[in-house]
Amino acid sequence: MGGTVSEDTIVGALAPSHAHPREKIQVVPLAGLPFVALAVIFVALSIGFNWRWGLMFNHVVGGGLWTGIDLFVGFVIGPILGRLSVPARAEFAARFMPKMVIIMPTVVMMTLATGFQVARQLGNLAASSPNHAWLIVSFCVVGVMAGVALSVLEPANIAVLYEMNKPVPSGERIGRLMKRFIYTAGLTGAMQIATLVIMTRLGSR
Amino acid sequence: MPPVAWLSSLALVLVIVGGILLASYAPRPAPLGLATALLVVAIALMVVAAGLLARIKEFAWVTFGVVFKWALLAYVIVAGMIEFAFVHDHTRGSSLVLVTLMLTVFALSVPTTIAFTTARFADPT
Numbered sequence: 001m002g003g004t005v006s007e008d009t010i011v012g013a014l015a016p017s018h019a020h021p022r023e024k025i026q027v028v029p030l031a032g033l034p035f036v037a038l039a040v041i042f043v044a045l046s047i048g049f050n051w052r053w054g055l056m057f058n059h060v061v062g063g064g065l066w067t068g069i070d071l072f073v074g075f076v077i078g079p080i081l082g083r084l085s086v087p088a089r090a091e092f093a094a095r096f097m098p099k100m101v102i103i104m105p106t107v108v109m110m111t112l113a114t115g116f117q118v119a120r121q122l123g124n125l126a127a128s129s130p131n132h133a134w135l136i137v138s139f140c141v142v143g144v145m146a147g148v149a150l151s152v153l154e155p156a157n158i159a160v161l162y163e164m165n166k167p168v169p170s171g172e173r174i175g176r177l178m179k180r181f182i183y184t185a186g187l188t189g190a191m192q193i194a195t196l197v198i199m200t201r202l203g204s205r
Numbered sequence: 206m207p208p209v210a211w212l213s214s215l216a217l218v219l220v221i222v223g224g225i226l227l228a229s230y231a232p233r234p235a236p237l238g239l240a241t242a243l244l245v246v247a248i249a250l251m252v253v254a255a256g257l258l259a260r261i262k263e264f265a266w267v268t269f270g271v272v273f274k275w276a277l278l279a280y281v282i283v284a285g286m287i288e289f290a291f292v293h294d295h296t297r298g299s300s301l302v303l304v305t306l307m308l309t310v311f312a313l314s315v316p317t318t319i320a321f322t323t324a325r326f327a328d329p330t
Contacts, residue, residue, distance in 0.1 A: 028275065040282060040286065043286060044286065044289065047286075047289060047290050047293055048289075048293065105279055105280075105283060108283075109282075109283045109286055112287070113286045113287055113289075113290050116228065116231075116290055116294075117290060117293075117294075120231070120232065120294060125231050125232055126232070127233065136225075136229045139225045139228055139229060140225060143221045143222065143224075143225050146221060147214075147217060147218050147221055150214075150217060150315045150318070151210070151213075151214035151217055151218070151315075151318050152214075154315070154319055155210065155318050155319045155321075155322035155323065156322070158272060158276075158319050158322070158323050159322045159323045159326055162268065162272075162323045162326070162327060163326055166327075166328070170326075173326055
């Protein structure tokens, strides 16, 4: 995990200097909130009016992004991040994690809220449907991913950002929280492979 | 520090399991016994977590409050959207009450975990 750099190094990298005063990290990027509001309205209208294209759009786009981002972060960004020097890792995280704070809950909301409606409209919820068992497996996979993401990944993400905003951040703490973030991102990435198998099976029956 | 995040996370897991149980029966009415039991345990865990939290003396309450408030707003919107979907699908009666309470636990447990994890490392002053 590239942990050979001392804690002083990361503290030094994050500490403000006279030449380059350290920027305060905006934990929730406010510029992204209008897009979130648009997504919420779009999902609500799609459900409210049983708008099939809207439901499918939100489910496919949200699910595709959720799966893609989880796989990319878990298996591409995560291992790269683990091999970076600690200051570089901190610098990357300071720019990357606030975006994840806003993107992930939005794509998860788009996927889950409309997925149930899509399943209902297509008749996959019916116990007699040949897809019913696959659907229940997908509920379980999503349940595990949601549990991991909401109880480990997201709290670690926010805690890292708050730690980085301190006048003297703890390198050891940031390293520990980021390890948690990287490992759980890998785990949810692996679970997403199961989601891909299930969803492509559902779509091809 | 008391295991507040563990308790709220466990409450979240229980309502997720309960939610999967209810969803797996849809559109048929689900048997409510097990889901109700899971919900009762989840609520009990949240009450214990709140009690333990309130007893902490040296704690960054300001940080906890700020993070909790914003996370609550986000997860109330998510829970509200899921509730809307259930109401729209004609979920009524005891099932709707159960779903609503589960979503309430969901909307409280996630902000509690996030805010506690953040505030436990923050400066109490």
